[in-house]
Amino acid sequence: MKSLSHSFANYLRTNAAFSTLAFAPWLHANSHEHEHAVELERVVISARPSERPLAIVTDPRAPAQPIPAQDGAEALRGMAGIAVIRKGGTDGDPVLRGMAGSRLGILLDGENILGGCGNRMDPPTAYVFPSAYDRITLLKGPQSVLHGPGNSAGVVLFERNTPRYSEPATKITGALTIGSYGRNDQFLEVRTGQPRVYAELAGTRTASDDYEDGDGRTIASAYERWSARAAFGWTPDAGTLVELSSIVSDGEAAYADRAMDxxxxxxxxxxxxxxxxxxxGIIEQVEANLFFNAVDHVMDNYSLRPFQPSAMMPGxxxxxxxxxxxxxxxxxxxxPDSADHWKLSAGTDYQSNRHRVRNTSDNSTDPYRSKMREKDATFTVTGVFAEATRHLSESDRIVTGARLDAWRARDYRKAVATGMMGSAVNPTAGHSRNSQLPSYFLRYENDWRPGASVYAGIGHAQRFPDYWELFSKESAVSVSAFGTRPERTTQFDAGVTYRSRTVQASLAVFANRIDDFILIETAYPKPSGMMGTRRATIARNVDAESLGSEASLSWLFSEGWTLDASVSMVRGDNRTESRPLAQQPPLEGRLGLSYATQTWSVGSLVRSVARQNRFALNQGNIVGQDLGPSSGFTVISLNAAWKPNRHWQLTAGIDNALNHAYAEHLSRGGAQVSGFPAPTLRVNEPGRTLWAKLDCKW
Ligand SMILES: [Cu+2]
Structure with missing residues (x-):
């Protein structure tokens, strides 16, 4: 039993960020050290069960199955309750509990980066290079107000640690990944510092050819992406930090679900x-950040696929x-009090967005580069917020918070495109709108026995429509959706977390009512010209509700042997129309069995997804719409890891070992891409994929 608990302690220590957060949620990111003797990094096949209410924390650099993530959406796949809407090989959209788009906030070191593409090629996670971060935290529910406005389903924090160096030190971290279909990734980071200053340099690159599904069908999915980051920090004393940093990145990606790449x-x-x-004194910490993010995106029908004229796009x-x-x-x-009965966080945040666009229907005669960029939309939002924890006793506490956001949006479009060739005068040209939107929550937490906590809370979040809901859709009655109302979510969250020497488990349940849920519907018939009709994509408000649950277990049942299991389910309804709410993932379960020593491990993952019969054809969100029912599937994957010394670790895996041909229920629809086989209804997932990853730390 002693050695059993010892190895489990090691095993927990490999998730150092995780434990740090669990034991000191107030002191973020002070240590994230992995420097022990030889200590194997476990292959993550399912994110660890929550240790604190509503939070799941993972290490984005840990070896993971399926093949280690190359973008921010893939990095979330292991978390129960998360699904990813596939478009091709990269740039999928993460969905939490059936809620996509800006319902799930994504913050990169506290910064917003919203994509530029009106067709949603670039969700925020498309600008995330996971290995460049130290920690990913998913906070579920409208149960925090510290991380910006409108996070009605939850928020994901990609974060780096910024420790002060106690003595001069240099750390080098690197990784190489190779895999089937030409996958190859490189990552190198150097962090060096001494007590007063530090510097960091990091570069990532990831690339893949088109993959094949389990039937050998080639899917338009090739990509190449890279990023570079430099940071300089000044830490004159243990309590002060000033950091200046810059990131540049770029990429290109083929898409299997549309007419452009x-x-x-x-x-x-x-x-x-x-x-x-x-x-x-009463001030524990004051922190401030200022950021500038610029995204420049190009999509076309000729540079990554053979150009083929079509009725929609002849040029x-x-x-x-x-x-x-x-x-x-x-x-x-x-x-505020010396006995630490109270903790209070309060502040203000601000964000302004300017969106522009320029288009061409024939780049060979009228290149887009020679055109003026035309501003179509601006958004600004200013928020004030406060969140407090009141300890009622040693073992129970109340957490509560509120925020108020003042939004302003302005519509600069003179005309609205109605399909590829036509356009109409914009009835809301020059209009602006303002909204003051409150959000608040109240939660009770109780540590009812050693290692076990329960919590229950109620939260309300009001979300202003995003660019895609206001500007890149029409409404049911107008070519402009600029009048779309804000969405109001009221949600109950409850759960249990448990940890002993050999078992770690969590259960979370939720139920909500969403008033004025912003539904996106495609193929909506509208009158066109003298006779016919045309099919528009519209945004409209309906009332909705959903409920669901996630359960996770990690059980060290015998020395070296671990069983990991998770289940997630959600059910959503469109109350206005008495039909299922669209884009809800089916019941999903994962089972992993692994054996690990200090220097090597072998493991397996069985992922089973049920069929989904509840759907609403052509309805969904800014990312995707329901295509119909889907069948269930089971995928089996295998992995192994070896750590010969404390500097090197080699991990390898076979994903989808039985080469099953399947698609996720939440997927974009397949499109005919010139040079590729006939499309499938959904974009199929990769077939059997072999991969290996070499990590090094000095
Ligand atoms: Cu695009």
């Missing part, structure tokens, strides 16, 4: 952050949207 995903970023912890068409986001936040963490 993404030939440019350029990002430029500049960021300044400061943190001060006085060490005495070499290209579209070049861009978005600039400027924002910042100031947050104070207070400890």
């Amino acid at each position: 993404g030939s440019k995903f350029a990002r430029r970023n500049l960021s300044l952050r400061a943190r001060k912890s006085p060490g005495t 070499r068409a290209a579209s070049n949207p861009d978005r600039q986001t400027i924002g910042g936040r100031i947050l104070a963490k207070l400890s």
Whole structure:
């Protein structure tokens, strides 16, 4: 039993960020050290059960199955309750509990980066290179107000640690990944510092050819992406940090679900952050950040696929949207009484967005580069917020918070495209709108026995419509959806977390009512010209509700042997129309069995997904719409890892070992892409995939 608990302790220590957060949720990111003797990094096939209410934390650099993630959406796949809507090989959209798009906030070191593409080629996670981060935290539910407005389903935090160096030190981290279908990734990071200053340099690159599904059908899915980051920090004393950093990245990606590919995903970023912890008095910490993000995206029908004229696009068409986001936040963490009965975090945040676009229907005669960029939309939002924890006793507490967001959006479009060739005068040209939207929550938490906690809370979040809901859709009655109402979610969340020496488990349940849920519907008939009709994509408000649950278990049942299991389910209804709410994932279960010693491990993953019969044809969200029912599937994967010394680890896997041909229920519809086989209804997942990853740390 002693050795059993010892190895489980090691096993927990490999999730150091996780434990740090669990034991000191107030002190974020102080240590994330992995430097012990030889200690194998376990292959993550399912994210660890929650240790604190509503939070799932993972290490984006840990070896994972399926093949280690190359973008931010894939990095979330292991978390129960998350699904990813596939479009091709990269840039899928993450969905939490059936809620996609801006219902799930994505913050990169506290910064918003919203995509530029009106057709949603670039969700925020398309600009995430997971290995460049130290930690990913998913916070479920409208149960926090610290991380920006409108996160009605939850928020994902991609974060880096910014520790002060106690003595001069240099750390080098690198990784190489190779896999089937020409997959190859490189990652190198150097962090060096001494007590007063530090510097960080990091580069990532990932590329793949088109993959094949289990039937040997080639899917348009090739991509190449890279990023580079530099940061300089000043830490004059233990309680002060100032960091200036910059990121540039770019990429290109083929899509299997549409008539264009993404030939440019350029990002430029500049960021300044400061943190001060006085060490005495009621102010524990004050932190501030300012950021600039610019996204420049190009999509076309000729650079990544053989050009083929079509009725919709007879020429070499290209579209070049861009978005600039400027924002910042100031947050104070207070400890108003010396006995620590109270903790209070309060602050303000701001963000402004400017979106522009330029298009051409024939780039060979009328190149888009020679055109002016035309501003079509601006958004600004200013929020004030406060969140407090009141300890009622040693073992129970109340957590509560509220925020108020003042939104302003302006419509600059003179005309609205109605299909590829036509356009109409914009009835809301020059209009602006303002909204003041409150959000709030209240939660009770109780540590009812050692290692076990229960919680229950109610939260309300009001979400302003995003760019895709206001500007890239029509409404039912107009070519402009600029009048779409804000969405109001009221949700009950409850759950249990448990941890002993050999068992870690969590159960979360939720139920909500969503008033004015923003539903996106395709193929909506509208009168066109003298006679016929045309099919429009519209945004409209309906009332909805959903409920669901996630359960996770990690059980060290015998020395070296671990069983991992998770189940997630959700059921959504469109109350206005008495039909299922669209784009809800089916019941899913995962079972993993692994054997690990200090230096090697072998493991397996069985992932089973049920059929989905509840659907609403052509309805959905800004990412995708329901295509019909889907059948269930089971996929089996195998992995092994070897760590000969503390500097190197080699991990390898076979994903979809039986080469099953299948598609996820939440997927974009397959499209005919020139040079590729006839499409399937949904974009099929990859067939058997072999991969290997070499990690090194010095
Ligand atoms: Cu695009």
